[in-house]
Amino acid sequence: xxxxxxxxxxxxxxxxxxxxxxxxxxxxxxxxxxxxxxxxxxxxxxxxxxxxxxxxxxxxxxxxxxxxxxxxxxxxxxxxxxxxxxxxxxxxxxxxxxxxxxxxxxxxxxxxxxxxxxxxxxxxxxxxxxxxxxxxxxxxxxxxxxxxxxxxxxxxxxxxxxxxxxxxxxxxxxxxxxxxxxxxxxxxxxxxxxxxxxxxxxxxxxxxxxxxxxxxxxxxxxxxxxxxxxxxxxxxxxxxxxxxxxxxxxxx
Amino acid sequence: xxxxxxxxxxxxxxxxxxxxxxxxxxxxxxxxxxxxxxxxxxxxxxxxxxxxxxxxxxxxxxxxxxxxxxxxxxxxxxxxxxxxxxxxxxxxxxxxxxxxxxxxxxxxxxxxxxxxxxxxxxxxxxxxxxxxxxxxxxxxxxxxxxxxxxxxxxxxxxxxxxxxxxxxxxxxxxxxxxxxxxxxxxxxxxxxxxxxxxxxxxxxxxxxxxx
Numbered sequence: 001x002x003x004x005x006x007x008x009x010x011x012x013x014x015x016x017x018x019x020x021x022x023x024x025x026x027x028x029x030x031x032x033x034x035x036x037x038x039x040x041x042x043x044x045x046x047x048x049x050x051x052x053x054x055x056x057x058x059x060x061x062x063x064x065x066x067x068x069x070x071x072x073x074x075x076x077x078x079x080x081x082x083x084x085x086x087x088x089x090x091x092x093x094x095x096x097x098x099x100x101x102x103x104x105x106x107x108x109x110x111x112x113x114x115x116x117x118x119x120x121x122x123x124x125x126x127x128x129x130x131x132x133x134x135x136x137x138x139x140x141x142x143x144x145x146x147x148x149x150x151x152x153x154x155x156x157x158x159x160x161x162x163x164x165x166x167x168x169x170x171x172x173x174x175x176x177x178x179x180x181x182x183x184x185x186x187x188x189x190x191x192x193x194x195x196x197x198x199x200x201x202x203x204x205x206x207x208x209x210x211x212x213x214x215x216x217x218x219x220x221x222x223x224x225x226x227x228x229x230x231x232x233x234x235x236x237x238x239x240x241x242x243x244x245x246x247x248x249x250x251x252x
Numbered sequence: 253x254x255x256x257x258x259x260x261x262x263x264x265x266x267x268x269x270x271x272x273x274x275x276x277x278x279x280x281x282x283x284x285x286x287x288x289x290x291x292x293x294x295x296x297x298x299x300x301x302x303x304x305x306x307x308x309x310x311x312x313x314x315x316x317x318x319x320x321x322x323x324x325x326x327x328x329x330x331x332x333x334x335x336x337x338x339x340x341x342x343x344x345x346x347x348x349x350x351x352x353x354x355x356x357x358x359x360x361x362x363x364x365x366x367x368x369x370x371x372x373x374x375x376x377x378x379x380x381x382x383x384x385x386x387x388x389x390x391x392x393x394x395x396x397x398x399x400x401x402x403x404x405x406x407x408x409x410x411x412x413x414x415x416x417x418x419x420x421x422x423x424x425x426x427x428x429x430x431x432x433x434x435x436x437x438x439x440x441x442x443x444x445x446x447x448x449x450x451x452x453x454x455x456x457x458x459x460x461x462x463x
Contacts, residue, residue, distance in 0.1 A: 002462045009459035016451035023444030030437065097375075101433050111437070118433075120373060135435045143435065184432045187282035187343075187371030190404055196285065196368065232436030240432050 033112035034141025047080025059251040065166040083158035084145035091116040120186035128191040143231035149177035155213040172245035178212035198222040284344040287368035296347040303348040330391035343418040372404040375423040386414035
């Protein structure tokens with residue numbers, strides 16, 4: 001009988017060791033999330049404005065797109081939100097909308113994936129609403145910092161988003177940050193239809209939920225172009241945290 | 253002692269199960285709207301007991317809309333559609349379509365409806381319309397009269413109107429139509445470490461039995 005208990009206890013201890021090893025491995029992987037992108041910034045530059053740019057000067061793109069696209073030609077833009085750690089390339093897969101959900105810019109399978117758009121959007125940011133996805137990583141990388149916009153004072157102080165493409169810098173102004181359901185925006189709203197788009201914009205400004213930050217003073221119409229940054233919200237699988245911004249100027 | 257051991261094992265199982273269930277992937281259809289010549293001629297409403305009296309069909313539609321049941325499970329109620337539903341996904345949820353002022357009718361009295369389907373994309377093929385006729389108490393798959401991929405519009409003609417959903421074959425990469433990509437962080441590591449602790453305690457308890 002004692003021998004039987006000994007065998008059972010050994011099996012249980014082995015199972016415990018396997019669980020512990022897997023758990024520690026997964027935890028460490030999450031803590032290291034985004035490290036590749038820090039190296040990338042050293043290589044191709046950062047979108048964080050270093051100097052004040054005067055409008056008369058020809059625009060200088062601080063991102064080395066040649067190096068970036070040599071690393072991965074599917075990197076077509078760069079997003080920077082001053083005041084946050086968000087400073088990443090934007091990817092779009094030619095063939096698989098879910099690829100960058102689980103793969104980094106170098107094609108390495110990893111929980112942080114990449115910041116990306118889907119093929120529902122063009123790559124020129126000319127769509128009425130371009131939806132950009134990124135993971136809410138526990139170590140603060142990728143789109144985790146979007147959650148800072150739940151704090152009204154942070155929202156008021158950090159309203160600018162810069163999108164760099166090889167030939168232009170687009171300046172966006174954040175006008176809304178709120179918790180939403182998990183519906184796929186591009187599959188749920190026909191933004192190409194001006195009336196549908198207008199109604200959608202009205203629904204944003206009608207959001208009254210606790211914790212939602214909406215700038216009612218920012219005029220956004222169906223003739224404007226917006227971007228929606230989307231990330232998950234903790235363990236609530238049926239929720240997405242959205243930060244939306246309107247295009248205010250383009251430097252070329 | 254046995255109760256303690258089994259109780260501890262049960263707790264461990266619960267922790268692991270909970271960690272996994274949080275990340276279970278659901279699948280559901282997207283939205284639709286009447287558009288073009290149909291705008292103002294039809295209304296869309298949630299399918300409910302007020303517009304669908306058959307409780308079995310209502311329960312199935314509710315489950316399919318929420319992602320609790322698959323599109324293919326409708327074949328349980330309509331075996332004749334098994335082949336037509338095979339391999340397809342919901343592009344939209346079911347909505348009850350009703351005509352306003354007679355809707356837009358063909359010469360033979362059928363209804364012409366144009367639906368805006370935002371989830372229509374290049375990765376979608378073999379688009380059709382799934383309809384439950386409340387008048388005839390029957391399910392049917394209708395071939396659209398037109399599928400406009402550019403403007404994301406599906407047009408179809410109906411003998412009568414009631415719950416309608418747009419279905420299609422969707423390439424594997426877009427299999428979760430209607431749901432935004434899951435960009436959350438995973439806490440599975442916490443579940444695993446919790447399970448390790450519980451298993452360690454359980455192992456210790458069992459090991460003490462050998463003494």
